[in-house]
Amino acid sequence: MSKKTVAILTILFALILDQASKIYIKTHFQYGETVHVLSWFKLQFIENNGMAWGFEFGGKAGKLFLTLFRVAAVFGILYWLRNTIKRNAHIGVVIAIALVFSGAVGNIIDSVFYGVIFDAPAHGTATLFAENPYGELFYGRVVDMLYFPIYEGESFTFFNAIFNGADSFITIGVLLLFLFNKQAFPKEEKQVKL
Numbered sequence: 001m002s003k004k005t006v007a008i009l010t011i012l013f014a015l016i017l018d019q020a021s022k023i024y025i026k027t028h029f030q031y032g033e034t035v036h037v038l039s040w041f042k043l044q045f046i047e048n049n050g051m052a053w054g055f056e057f058g059g060k061a062g063k064l065f066l067t068l069f070r071v072a073a074v075f076g077i078l079y080w081l082r083n084t085i086k087r088n089a090h091i092g093v094v095i096a097i098a099l100v101f102s103g104a105v106g107n108i109i110d111s112v113f114y115g116v117i118f119d120a121p122a123h124g125t126a127t128l129f130a131e132n133p134y135g136e137l138f139y140g141r142v143v144d145m146l147y148f149p150i151y152e153g154e155s156f157t158f159f160n161a162i163f164n165g166a167d168s169f170i171t172i173g174v175l176l177l178f179l180f181n182k183q184a185f186p187k188e189e190k191q192v193k194l
Helices: 003-028 059-086 091-117 165-179
Strands: 034-038 041-048 142-147
Touching: 003 041, 003 059, 003 091, 003 142, 003 165, 059 091, 091 142, 091 165, 142 165
Parallel strands: none
Antiparallel strands: 034 041, 041 142
16 A cells, blocks of 8 residues: 555544544533543543643634634645655554544544534534524634543542543654654755765
8 A cells, every 4th residue: 555545644644533523422421521431541522722731822813823823724734745655654653644634634624613513502412504503604613522630639639631532643754753753854865976
């Protein structure tokens, strides 16, 4: 199988898994609902405007800037992936960049389209392709649901971040880039002129 095919299959798999899980959670969970899978793993439905830990800046203009910045970054990642395949880099590097790309695209889909395809019911679950969507194009909220509170005390929770599949793919991709850093970022040999 060619490296280009591996990259395409990785991207498709990651995007389908990410979007299917987000759509399922959004249409089957009430906002804030939690399902205990294991003592240290929960599914908890929350949304944010697209930044880590729900951080926001600049209101509506800041949200638009963030979304447009992400779109530009995705084109840069795609260019990097294309060049990596062309130079016949290690398959681990190709998969790593494909995962980072698909994770970024997955969260962009939420930010760009979810505001115009979902409603925001006060009580109950959201409707896909709703008649009265909750927002506008480029102003959707990112769906998060993966919660791993490894330790929960009275005043402290270890690892209290709630994230999604796209975030996971970005993290795995970055970890793979660290693992394959010599293949991902090869140093050019300098030729000594005599």
